[in-house]
Amino acid sequence: MILLLQKLRVNYIYQMLGSHISVLLVAFIVLSLLFANYVERLVYQNKTDELITYGRSILDKFEKNPQGPVATLEQFYTVLNARNINFSIFDENQNIVYPFTGRLSKFVPTRNEWKQISEGRTVVIKRENQRFGQEVSMVVLPYIRNGNLLGGILLISPISGSAEMISEINHYLLYTVLIALAVSFLFSWVLSRIHVSRIKRIREATSMISSGKYDVHVPSSALDEIGDLGNDFNKMAERLKASYEEIEVLENRRRQFMADVSHELRTPLATIRGMIEGLQDGIIPEEDREKGIKLASKETKRLIRLVNENLDYEKIRSNQIKLNKEHIELSEMLEIIKEQLLFQAEEKNNVLLAEADSNAKVYADYDRLTQILINIAKNSIQFTENGTIWFRGKSEMNQTVIEIEDTGKGIDPKEIESIWRRFYKADLSRSSTPYGEFGLGLSIVKQLVQLHNGEIDVTSEKGKGTKFVIRLPE
Numbered sequence: 001m002i003l004l005l006q007k008l009r010v011n012y013i014y015q016m017l018g019s020h021i022s023v024l025l026v027a028f029i030v031l032s033l034l035f036a037n038y039v040e041r042l043v044y045q046n047k048t049d050e051l052i053t054y055g056r057s058i059l060d061k062f063e064k065n066p067q068g069p070v071a072t073l074e075q076f077y078t079v080l081n082a083r084n085i086n087f088s089i090f091d092e093n094q095n096i097v098y099p100f101t102g103r104l105s106k107f108v109p110t111r112n113e114w115k116q117i118s119e120g121r122t123v124v125i126k127r128e129n130q131r132f133g134q135e136v137s138m139v140v141l142p143y144i145r146n147g148n149l150l151g152g153i154l155l156i157s158p159i160s161g162s163a164e165m166i167s168e169i170n171h172y173l174l175y176t177v178l179i180a181l182a183v184s185f186l187f188s189w190v191l192s193r194i195h196v197s198r199i200k201r202i203r204e205a206t207s208m209i210s211s212g213k214y215d216v217h218v219p220s221s222a223l224d225e226i227g228d229l230g231n232d233f234n235k236m237a238e239r240l241k242a243s244y245e246e247i248e249v250l251e252n253r254r255r256q257f258m259a260d261v262s263h264e265l266r267t268p269l270a271t272i273r274g275m276i277e278g279l280q281d282g283i284i285p286e287e288d289r290e291k292g293i294k295l296a297s298k299e300t301k302r303l304i305r306l307v308n309e310n311l312d313y314e315k316i317r318s319n320q321i322k323l324n325k326e327h328i329e330l331s332e333m334l335e336i337i338k339e340q341l342l343f344q345a346e347e348k349n350n351v352l353l354a355e356a357d358s359n360a361k362v363y364a365d366y367d368r369l370t371q372i373l374i375n376i377a378k379n380s381i382q383f384t385e386n387g388t389i390w391f392r393g394k395s396e397m398n399q400t401v402i403e404i405e406d407t408g409k410g411i412d413p414k415e416i417e418s419i420w421r422r423f424y425k426a427d428l429s430r431s432s433t434p435y436g437e438f439g440l441g442l443s444i445v446k447q448l449v450q451l452h453n454g455e456i457d458v459t460s461e462k463g464k465g466t467k468f469v470i471r472l473p474e
Helices: 002-007 012-064 069-082 111-118 160-210 225-281 286-317 330-347 366-382 413-418 437-451
Strands: 086-091 096-098 123-128 136-145 148-158 325-329 351-356 361-365 388-396 399-406 455-461 465-473
Touching: 012 069, 012 086, 012 123, 012 136, 012 148, 012 160, 069 086, 111 123, 111 136, 111 148, 160 225, 225 286, 286 437, 325 330, 325 366, 330 351, 330 361, 330 366, 330 388, 330 399, 361 366, 361 399, 361 465, 366 388, 366 399, 366 437, 366 465, 413 455, 437 455
Parallel strands: 351 388
Antiparallel strands: 086 096, 086 148, 123 136, 136 148, 325 361, 388 399, 399 465, 455 465
């Protein structure tokens, strides 16, 4: 049985509908029972209150007109008989003194009832069905004068009329409940269909995402939890789409990187291998051997530089680099950078100029700042021929500003944001570059600047040159 219930599938719309109807049905039944009981009590209470009122009126008239009690009782008898109410008068010995005949002439109170009467309390019985041949409401009022019990008055009224009224009210109540249930069922069905359709849309969108289609959107709102779920789902879909696109971009870069690595490594390795085999086999003439050794050494350094740049980038990304900051004379550092790159600049007929405020200092890690400036400067030298490259430094507003400007080929404005990406090459037509292979140089630069809590900006104009601006806090 348990396994059968576990395998049983019930659509969510029927679950919602069943829960709604169950709650409404229970609520209607409870309210109907309470209301029916309240109406029944109210009807019988009104009936006994009416009898008590008539009884007190009779006793009051009887007391005020003791000379003609029979005439008074006859008047009341006529009036009450028209209202289907009967009454009788008894004395302190429980003897009926009026009327002398009829079904009430044989009335004998119970011991408990007589005790209440003797104590001056009114006896009220809402439903009595044994002593009078039919079901009636009964009231007994004591007649006390000067503290002595002289007798009392008994009033009864058949409850058939009251029962019929209660039955009619119950019928109307039943019809009302059935109509309310029908209307509630209709509303519950409509609301359930609306909610289920909204959930189905989210389920269908989830299926699309699971199949790899991330460009989905479901209607959402802030009206209820399903609307909030739709909002969260759309945000999740957008993040998944962005992540997927980023993964695709990274995968394309990885493939391009592997292709570049394979090409860049093959060229120097082939050169080194050719030189070694030529030297071993004696193919290279004696006068060219020194030149071949220098070429092999140059290609070896190039491979080492490639490996070091990759290692630096990964160390920076994994927060394995610790900065040893100190205050550095900016003019002295720029002169050192200029001297280190002078030979490379002269190979392309470039002029290097260094300008810095005499009192300007920068608070940074010496080795990493040198790496930053050399990488930028090598990039400027690489794309500048027969031009000028400026190194400038100054202090302003609690920060140190370093500028490197060239008169080279410049960068297309559409590519400026891309130059910081790993493996990006501004000049894709170049199969190899003497400095900063695979576009790692500027990626490392930005990471190191951010590690110093600084900022780096670049402005460029195609064919006129490029300007890098570094701002580091003092």
